[in-house]
Amino acid sequence: MNQPPNRRILLIDDTPSIHDDFRKILMPAVETNQALDDMESALFGDTNAPTAQPFDLHSAYGGEEGLQLLTTAMADKRPYALAFVDMRMPQGWDGAKTIEELWKVDPGLQVVVCTAYSDYSWDELLHRLNGHDRLLILKKPFDNIEVQQMANTLANKWDMARRASLQTAHLEQLVEQRTQALQVEIDERKQLESQLVQSEKLASLGQLAAGVAHEINNPVGFISSNLSTLDGYFTQLQQMLDAYLRAEESLAPGEQRDQLKALRNELELDFLKDDIPILIRESKEGIGRVVQIVKDLKNFSRVDNDQTWQFANLQQGIDSTLNIVASELKYKADVVKHYTPLPEIECLASQLNQVVMNLVVNAAQAMGPERGTITISNGVEGENIWLEVADNGCGISPDTVQKIFDPFFTTKPVGEGTGLGLSLSYGIVKKHRGDISVSSELGKGTTFRVVLPIRQTAA
Numbered sequence: 001m002n003q004p005p006n007r008r009i010l011l012i013d014d015t016p017s018i019h020d021d022f023r024k025i026l027m028p029a030v031e032t033n034q035a036l037d038d039m040e041s042a043l044f045g046d047t048n049a050p051t052a053q054p055f056d057l058h059s060a061y062g063g064e065e066g067l068q069l070l071t072t073a074m075a076d077k078r079p080y081a082l083a084f085v086d087m088r089m090p091q092g093w094d095g096a097k098t099i100e101e102l103w104k105v106d107p108g109l110q111v112v113v114c115t116a117y118s119d120y121s122w123d124e125l126l127h128r129l130n131g132h133d134r135l136l137i138l139k140k141p142f143d144n145i146e147v148q149q150m151a152n153t154l155a156n157k158w159d160m161a162r163r164a165s166l167q168t169a170h171l172e173q174l175v176e177q178r179t180q181a182l183q184v185e186i187d188e189r190k191q192l193e194s195q196l197v198q199s200e201k202l203a204s205l206g207q208l209a210a211g212v213a214h215e216i217n218n219p220v221g222f223i224s225s226n227l228s229t230l231d232g233y234f235t236q237l238q239q240m241l242d243a244y245l246r247a248e249e250s251l252a253p254g255e256q257r258d259q260l261k262a263l264r265n266e267l268e269l270d271f272l273k274d275d276i277p278i279l280i281r282e283s284k285e286g287i288g289r290v291v292q293i294v295k296d297l298k299n300f301s302r303v304d305n306d307q308t309w310q311f312a313n314l315q316q317g318i319d320s321t322l323n324i325v326a327s328e329l330k331y332k333a334d335v336v337k338h339y340t341p342l343p344e345i346e347c348l349a350s351q352l353n354q355v356v357m358n359l360v361v362n363a364a365q366a367m368g369p370e371r372g373t374i375t376i377s378n379g380v381e382g383e384n385i386w387l388e389v390a391d392n393g394c395g396i397s398p399d400t401v402q403k404i405f406d407p408f409f410t411t412k413p414v415g416e417g418t419g420l421g422l423s424l425s426y427g428i429v430k431k432h433r434g435d436i437s438v439s440s441e442l443g444k445g446t447t448f449r450v451v452l453p454i455r456q457t458a459a
Contacts, residue, residue, distance in 0.1 A: 005159050006081040008056045008073070009151060012066035012098060013086035013114065019059045022084065025144045026055040026151055055151060063093030067101050074106055081158035082151065084138070087115035099129055108161060109134070110154040116140040216294055224287045231280045238273060293323060309456055312349040314385065315342050318376065321356045325364075329374070332364045333391070338377040342385050346456040347432055355425040355436075359389040359448050362422070366393030366446060383454055384434075390447040396440035404438060432456070 011022050058080070060066035066083070073079055083102060087095035099111055111134060113125070126132055136150060248264075251257040264270070322335060329335060363374045375390045396404065405426040429436040432452050440446040 003162075005053055005155065006079070006162070007053050007155055008058070008078065008080045009155075010058050010060065010066060010069060010073075010080045010083040012060045012063060012083060012089075014061050014089040014091060015086070016061070018086070018114075019061075022147065023057055025147050026057050055155075062089060062091060063095075063098030063101065066098060067105065070102055070105050070109070079106055080109060082110035082112065082154040084112045084114050087113055096125060096128060099131070099135075103129070103131070108158070110158055111135050112150055112154070113137045114140060114142070216290065220287055220290055224284065227280055227284050227287065231277070234276055234280065241269065241273065309346055309348060311344040311346050312352075313342070313344055314347070314352065314387070314452075315339060315378065317349055317353045318356050318378075318387075321353050322360065322376075325357055325360055328361055329364050331371075332367045333372045333374045335360075336373055336375045338375065340379050342378060342380060343454055345385055345452060345454045347452070348428075351428045352432070352452075355428050355450065356387070356389070358422060358425045359450075363389055363391035363393065363446070363448075366391050366395075368394055381451070384451050385454060386452075387450045388447055390445060392445040395442040395444050396438070396446055397442055401438060401440055405436075 009026065011019060013019060058069055060069050063085075066085070070080060070083075085095045085098055085102075089095065089098075093101070095113055095115070099113075102109055102111070111131065113135065115137065116139065122137060126135065129135060136154070138146065138150065245264075248257060248260045251260075322329070360374060360376075366372075372392050375388075377388045377390070379386055405422050426436055429450055429452070433456065434450060434452040436448065436450050438446060438448050
């Protein structure tokens with residue numbers, strides 16, 4: 001910003017003598033007499049009288065030539081501070097046209113109109129050029145002091161405008177930087193708030209699961225016990241029914257035997273004997289399913305250990321999560337498991353379950369109208385374990401893949417996705433000192449790969 005003052009002036013006039021006059025006024029020859037200077041120094045000592053900065057005057061004898069000089073100066077990044085422009089130049093552009101063209105190249109150029117008389121009134125000229133803040137008039141014949149004052153004043157004005165513009169640009173840059181920093185802070189805060197909300201949801205889910213388990217396990221327990229007892233009772237009843245059937249067959253033909261047979265047919269006794277054991281068995285299986293769902297819900301949420309690093313079975317967590325999201329997958333995809341034995345890993349189990357759930361649900365939602373396949377694989381590599389969730393859905397475009405872990409980025413319609421699932425999953429994996437990556441091809445499918453260390457602390 002500490003640039004030297006701009007003293008470059010452009011003179012556009014078709015009269016050569018005018019150029020000579022301006023050069024004498026603005027660029028006078030400095031006569032020096034070394035003997036007199038030495039005598040003055042001897043008598044009065046060294047004097048540091050301030051000297052005015054010299055002007056650098058460039059001449060053009062028509063509007064087109066002046067425009068060319070200005071264009072070259074702007075290209076060289078050596079602009080003119082001001083221009084003196086003659087109003088009447090019969091051989092080419094007049095002053096008004098010249099000024100219009102000059103301001104197209106450099107809107108900040110200060111201009112002095114030089115005229116003895118004009119084809120335009122001053123008001124007409126100001127209205128046409130819209131130059132109230134950068135246009136002055138100099139009447140011919142002009143006074144030397146007036147020319148010098150105008151040149152000095154307008155050159156200083158140009159310098160002040162330049163400094164103000166640079167300062168404004170600097171302030172705008174600072175504002176932009178601060179705005180970007182604030183936006184980052186806002187995004188980070190939103191992400192942290194979303195993580196907090198998600199953690200609270202998991203905690204609430206865990207508390208609900210614990211309460212549900214307590215409330216459901218008791219009635220489920222006695223229902224299961226009663227079903228077993230009922231199964232035993234029916235076995236005994238069946239023995240009695242078989243005895244009645246044998247007794248019926250031993251009766252002599254007659255009204256009593258016909259009545260028993262009719263009653264047996266009316267009650268569909270033979271069907272009931274076959275169907276009741278089936279109903280009891282299916283009820284037992286249903287109760288077992290309820291017990292497993294409650295168990296998986298507790299295992300998924302892991303409320304008691306939500307913020308405690310402990311060793312957990314990731315494979316068990318995957319299966320529990322699949323059980324939780326079974327309704328989401330039921331009509332969209334088949335799940336294929338390619339499991340290998342995994343060691344227990346040190347982790348926040350409920351958070352990793354959340355990652356698995358996000359990946360599996362996203363895979364299901366990527367399916368088209370036809371039923372697809374979700375393949376879950378895992379394995380061990382050195383001190384890490386890895387997990388892959390692959391689908392044969394619609395795939396992701398290369399541009400979208402670059403943004404897929406960004407907070408609030410989603411390809412789902414408004415109202416159907418927050419854009420936080422994969423972002424939160426990314427944060428959880430990074431918290432575990434792991435890595436999550438994605439590979440995808442449009443029309444063929446997507447694979448997410450998660451790599452996690454087995455231990456979080458040194459042995």
